[in-house]
Amino acid sequence: MRAWIGRGIVFGLLAFIILGPLANLVLWAAAEQWYFPHKLPVVYGTKFWEQVFKPRGDALVSLVTSVWIALATVAASLALAMPAGYALARLKLPWRTAILLAFLLPQAFPSLAVYINIARLFYDFRLNGTMTGVIMVHTVHGLVFAVWITAAAFAAVDRELELAARNLGASGLRTFLTVSLPLAAPGILASAIFVFLESLDEFTGTFFVGVPDVITLPLLMFTASIAGNYQIAAITALVLLVPSVVFMLIIERFLKADVLSKVGA
Amino acid sequence: MQDRGRLGVLLVAPALAAVLVLFVYPLGYSLVTAFQAKGGGFTLGNFAKAFEFYSVDIGFTLVIIGVSTLLIAFASIAVGGYLTLGENPRAVALLRWLYRWPLFIPFVVAAQCMRTFLAKNGLMNNTLVGLGILDVDQTIGFLDWRGIIITFVWKQTPFVALLVAGAMASLDRSTIEAARNLGAGRPRILFEILVPQVMPTLLVGLILSFVTMMSVLSVALMISGESPTMMTVDMAFRINNYGDYGTANALGFISYLMTATCAWFYLKRQIR
Numbered sequence: 001m002r003a004w005i006g007r008g009i010v011f012g013l014l015a016f017i018i019l020g021p022l023a024n025l026v027l028w029a030a031a032e033q034w035y036f037p038h039k040l041p042v043v044y045g046t047k048f049w050e051q052v053f054k055p056r057g058d059a060l061v062s063l064v065t066s067v068w069i070a071l072a073t074v075a076a077s078l079a080l081a082m083p084a085g086y087a088l089a090r091l092k093l094p095w096r097t098a099i100l101l102a103f104l105l106p107q108a109f110p111s112l113a114v115y116i117n118i119a120r121l122f123y124d125f126r127l128n129g130t131m132t133g134v135i136m137v138h139t140v141h142g143l144v145f146a147v148w149i150t151a152a153a154f155a156a157v158d159r160e161l162e163l164a165a166r167n168l169g170a171s172g173l174r175t176f177l178t179v180s181l182p183l184a185a186p187g188i189l190a191s192a193i194f195v196f197l198e199s200l201d202e203f204t205g206t207f208f209v210g211v212p213d214v215i216t217l218p219l220l221m222f223t224a225s226i227a228g229n230y231q232i233a234a235i236t237a238l239v240l241l242v243p244s245v246v247f248m249l250i251i252e253r254f255l256k257a258d259v260l261s262k263v264g265a
Numbered sequence: 266m267q268d269r270g271r272l273g274v275l276l277v278a279p280a281l282a283a284v285l286v287l288f289v290y291p292l293g294y295s296l297v298t299a300f301q302a303k304g305g306g307f308t309l310g311n312f313a314k315a316f317e318f319y320s321v322d323i324g325f326t327l328v329i330i331g332v333s334t335l336l337i338a339f340a341s342i343a344v345g346g347y348l349t350l351g352e353n354p355r356a357v358a359l360l361r362w363l364y365r366w367p368l369f370i371p372f373v374v375a376a377q378c379m380r381t382f383l384a385k386n387g388l389m390n391n392t393l394v395g396l397g398i399l400d401v402d403q404t405i406g407f408l409d410w411r412g413i414i415i416t417f418v419w420k421q422t423p424f425v426a427l428l429v430a431g432a433m434a435s436l437d438r439s440t441i442e443a444a445r446n447l448g449a450g451r452p453r454i455l456f457e458i459l460v461p462q463v464m465p466t467l468l469v470g471l472i473l474s475f476v477t478m479m480s481v482l483s484v485a486l487m488i489s490g491e492s493p494t495m496m497t498v499d500m501a502f503r504i505n506n507y508g509d510y511g512t513a514n515a516l517g518f519i520s521y522l523m524t525a526t527c528a529w530f531y532l533k534r535q536i537r
Contacts (some may be wrong), residue, residue: 003353007353007356011356011359011360011363014360014363014364015363016364017419018363018364018367018419019363019366020382020388020389020392021375021378021379021381021383021388021419022381023388024381024382024387024388025374025377025378025381027388028381036386037386039391039392039394039395040391051362079279080279080280080283083276083277083279083280083282084276084277084279084280084281086276087272087273087274087276087277088277088365089416091272091273091276092273093273093274093277094274099277099281102281103280103284104285104289105284105289105292106284106288107473107476108476108524108528109292109476109521109524110476110480110484110497110517110520110521110524111480111518112480112500112501112517112520113295113480113499113500113513113514113516113517113518113521114288114291114292114295114517116295116500116501116504116508116510116513116514116517117291117292117294117295117298117514118287118291119504120294120510121290121291121294122438136287137287139283140283140284140287140288143280143283143284146434147280150415185480185523194526197369199461200371201371201372201373201374202429203371203372203373203482203483204480204481204482204483207482208501208504217378218371218373220484221373221374221377221484222373222486222487223379225376225380225487226487229272230381233377234377234381237373237377237378240371240373240374241374241452243368244369244371245369247369248368248369
């Protein structure tokens with residue numbers, strides 16, 4: 001019993017530190033009026049929710065922009081990563097380790113300093129302030145997850161099954177499409193989710209490359225927060241949180257231990 | 266066999282080209298621009314200007330990220346250790362449920378949470394006052410460089426702890442049991458048996474965190490946009506207000522150096 005009193009204090013403190021900031025966000029999202037010296041919101045209500053979700057409002061436009069960019073980023077990443085991942089897992093490659101590490105580069109350098117230069121170079125190609133420009137930046141940043149996880153997923157496919165298909169007379173392409181690809185599908189889906197979230201939550205790259213025309217949800221949230229519209233910022237933040245929390249709950253279903261142990265190997 | 270090798274290169278080429286064109290080239294461009302005068306010749310003037318205006322922020326960036334990294338290391342060892350050595354299954358399950366929350370929360374959202382939570386009249390102080398621990402006029406806000414550290418530790422600890430706890434769980438239990446039978450206490454088992462064995466994983470997690478914190482702009486802008494703050498804010502300011510790529514890239518070069526030093530220590534340790 002005494003042990004639980006000590007544990008209670010420690011866990012209470014931990015819960016306060018971890019969940020407190022989130023609770024504050026939820027309170028702001030539900031508040032209509034909240035000012036000093038009141039410790040809790042003075043008036044609760046949905047006025048700001050209606051404002052955020054009104055048809056053709058800024059938030060809805062940004063949400064659609066964000067989702068389109070994220071979907072296009074997933075498509076581009078997978079188009080690049082699936083062939084590369086298969087080659088890294090199954091084919092003989094010179095400098096295989098160096099190639100694997102090359103995809104880590106965008107995560108190994110502080111990216112802000114690179115983004116400002118991408119923005120400057122994009123200027124010459126009229127890619128600044130376009131969705132295409134933002135998608136390109138997001139794709140390269142997410143490529144490490146896409147390539148590493150797809151390579152691990154293909155590596156985890158039982159080689160015997162592929163050989164059996166070949167022995168029964170299936171061509172290389174047919175074996176890939178009917179055996180390797182379906183078996184690697186959960187891992188590929190996991191990498192797609194990773195890339196989707198990375199893109200949806202990305203701030204710095206969009207901040208430099210997307211301005212002034214491409215305003216994604218994180219940028220809208222930032223602008224609202226700096227302007228002091230805490231209700232709008234909190235509601236937008238909650239919308240951004242939904243996919244993250246859902247992902248946290250289901251990730252283990254897609255990313256099995258046998259794939260996980262082969263990531264980066 | 267020759268054909269398969271060529272096919273492999275062909276399949277990897279598009280992805281590799283994307284990294285070269287959209288990352289390596291701009292990276293090289295930033296390195297060159299850092300040493301280039303407005304007219305085009307070689308100069309160290311950009312660095313002189315960077316140090317003249319921003320030496321305080323360069324120092325604070327090091328302090329903020331250094332302290333955050335240390336705190337993240339201790340917190341994730343503590344979490345991983347408790348998950349591995351904890352004797353009460355219900356308490357372990359509770360911690361496992363609790364510690365992961367910030368893992369997938371975007372930095373912008375984390376910054377917004379903390380911007381309200383850590384303010385002078387935010388929920389943190391309101392709760393402390395409500396519980397009678399603090400008086401209203403004793404409250405202080407943390408929306409400065411300390412707030413940046415708190416946000417980083419809050420956001421990055423779950424990531425490192427996840428890696429560390431995973432590595433600890435896959436260790437051989439028999440050494441732990443043997444030490445326990447010889448009468449070693451749990452802290453001793455943690456620091457003398459578990460931590461040395463998971464050191465490589467811990468360091469990889471910390472380096473990835475270090476680089477991430479080095480590039481995050483939103484947290485510094487939203488928690489404390491005024492000096493002393495982080496170099497990322499200064500870089501954004503040079504670009505957006507003056508179009509001054511020279512100084513911004515000089516600051517960028519300094520941030521590469523900081524991460525490179527960190528990576529060098531890691532590699533040196535790995536090779537030894």
